[in-house]
Amino acid sequence: MKVEYAVQVYKWEVLEIAVEGTAEGNPFTEQKFYGIFAGKKENVLVNGFYDGNGIYRIRFMPSYEGKYSFVLNGSLFAAPYSGAFEVLPALDYNHGPVMVKGHHFEYADGTPYIPVGTTAYAFALQGAERIQETMESLDASHFNKMRFCILPKHYLYNFHEPSMYPYEGTPMDSSTLTEDNFLSYFFDSEKKKQENSFDYTRFNPAYFRNLEACIAALGKKGIEADLIIMHPYDRWGFACMSQEEDDLYWNYVISRFSAFRNVWWSLANEYDLMKEKTEADWDRLGTLLKKKDPWKHPRSIHNCKAFFDHSKAYLTHVSAQRIDLYKGAELTDEWIRQYDKPVVLDELGYEGTISDGWGNLTAEETVRRFWETGVRGGYPGHGETIPDENNLLWWSHGGRLRGESWKRLGLLKDVLSDVPGIEIECLPMEWDSVTAVPAVDHDADVKSMYLFYYSFMRPGYRDFHIDDETYFYVEVIDTWNMAREGRGFHKGKFRITLPARQYMAIRLRKATDEESEELKALEARVIEEEESAEAGSPEEAIDLFAAFEEEANQQPAEEPVKEETVAEEPAPAEEPVFIIPEIQEQEAPAPAEEPVAEPAVEPEPEEEQTGAVFDMLKEVEKGFEEEQQAPAPEPDVSPDFATAQIPSFNAPQPEPAQEELLDVGKSLFDAPNDDVTQDLTLDVPVWQYKHGNL
Secondary structure (H helix, E strand, C coil), X not given: CCEECCCEEECCCCEEEEEECCCCCCHHHHCCEEEEEECCCCEEEEECEECCCCEEEEEECCCCXXXXXXXXXXXXXXXXXXXXXXXXXXXXXXCCCEEEECCEEEECCCCEECCCEEECCCHHHCCHHHHHHHHHHHHCCCCCEEEEECCCCCECCECCCCCCCCEEEECCCHHHCCCCCHHHHCCCHHHHHHHCEEEEEEECHHHHHHHHHHHXXXXXXXXEEEEEEECCCCCCCHHHCCHHHHHHHHHHHHHHHCCCCCEEEEEECCHHHCCCCCHHHHHHHHHHHHHHCCCCCCEECECCCCCCCCCCCCCCCEEXXXXXXXXXXXXHHHHHHHHCCCEEEEECCCEECCCCHHHCECHHHHHHHHHHHHHCCCEEEECEECCCCCCCCHHHHCCCCCCCHHHHCHHHHHHHHCCCCCCEEECCCCCCCEXXXXXXXXXXXXXXXXXXXXCCCCCCEEEEECCCCCCEEEEXXXXXXXXXXXXXXXXXXXXXECCCCCCEEEEEEXXXXXHHHHHHHHHHHXXXXXXXXXXXXXXXXXXXXXXXXXXXXCCCCCCCCCCCCCXXXXXXXXXXXXXXXXXXXXXXXXXXXXXXXXXXXCCCCCCCCCCHHHHHHHHHHHHHHCXXXXXXXXXXXXXXXXXXXXXXXXXXXXXXXXXHHHHHHHHHHCCCCCCCCCCCCCCCCHHHCCCEEC
């Protein structure tokens, strides 16, 4: 048996092991195998998958540096196969997977992550040229999250066929589709089954390799891939598969995609339109996803008209669509308080010119909703529905951004990045503005920062009086024209003039201790000079105080105006490459020289195997031989959810009990919904493995 893998990999990158095996029968349903990956600080159990042409793969993303070992086992192997590899420090741009922290997000290395997302549902299913154009548009933007579907999408502006299909088979004749009859396929399952001929037990590996190429390309750009697993916009029958077919599909995509650090999971887009799925189905699938993803990527579910119960434990955050024609962003802080989780308003309406109300916002209103969401403590999502010359939309196909809002969204990200502690919360301070303060200042009488947003109103000035002692540096922000203007230090009661335009904001930053001491000394000097000038004219005293104001307002120097640089036509890349070859060997990412690939070694099952690792594997094999059906897992819907994080393994871990190891075997081979129980921690010291074949 030939096994190929790299002997070095960077932290938080993908280590892929390719195994040559049988192509007979239906490998997607008849073959199962898994790997146990062990380092000094983590032990992870991962499922493998069939990638076509007799090639099987298993993927692992290491969370720590140092030496790792692994053991592969399952129906492919006459005897367990072991190997070893080294994990190098993470590359500078790689901060690890994103995790939930309170009402906000951060990378695994602690770097704050502020989502500024967009949606292009079917961009990954277009041709290479269109995909390349989408990537170039993303390079010119400030987006760091992209929502798109795993399965093809059927809807207006999207009647043409995808570049390929996820299953073996033949699709219906789409030439008969019109704007009048396309909705008839949404809820007619029998019609879909009659007009399509797909085998829902045989995947098309090339389809999923194409998606992986897009996920990897986004990751190199620092963009999270928010993968929509299911959706109702279907004419091929993918939205009405049986429970067994659903489970096979979900296990396959989890095994293929979860090792990519930039993956997010959306259980469904507009789940409430999927009439054949019940709440119990979502509980079962959400629990499966939470258990099977070893790296606990962010998980959500997206609504159309009816909000889901986002308090369920298998959901890490709220992915919302506004459920009122006008209100959506204005409810962000209410949803945060209701669900006690981060709120991502992925669909606040789209900038566009189509007939539907969800897709004909002005650019100004789109930017306003972005700021309204952000200042209320949530994270907004962009979309664009401006038809091109072929009646294609960014919202569905990607391509070139044509609107104006996308150019202006980076300013919000910059302002939120300046918040002390990063986390922001909405404070009901003024009735006629939206006010945000740092969450770390929740109990402080005077906050370290105040951000006032005036939305579609246009005041000519605003008066402030936080207290009588604290100095604040004032900055006026024009959110539409992307300008930031410093207005110096102020204290007590003061007035800030504004240009009487819409979409303005004012930011007050509390002076540092050093700045405050300098300002107090300057104020004392001015007062002293005023008193000494009492014998002079009143105008002289006024001039002295004006001098103080001028000097104080220069501490620090006025910040320069920041304007966004917009690339109207991004330069094309040299060569669009987004389709992975049929069988691709993985190269080691060693920094200095190409790492040596592990030579193929023929297994020798007749050798006697000893040691703690082999004792553990023998116990697993006992579980395989038992013919007891593992009970289906209870849906995990408890509200006391610990936010998704990579666990820490600083303390020694206990030796796994024999019963736990038997459970691994039963869940792998017996339970149809549970190939591997990810919650099990296996203590397998590195030094008990040796590089090579067992």
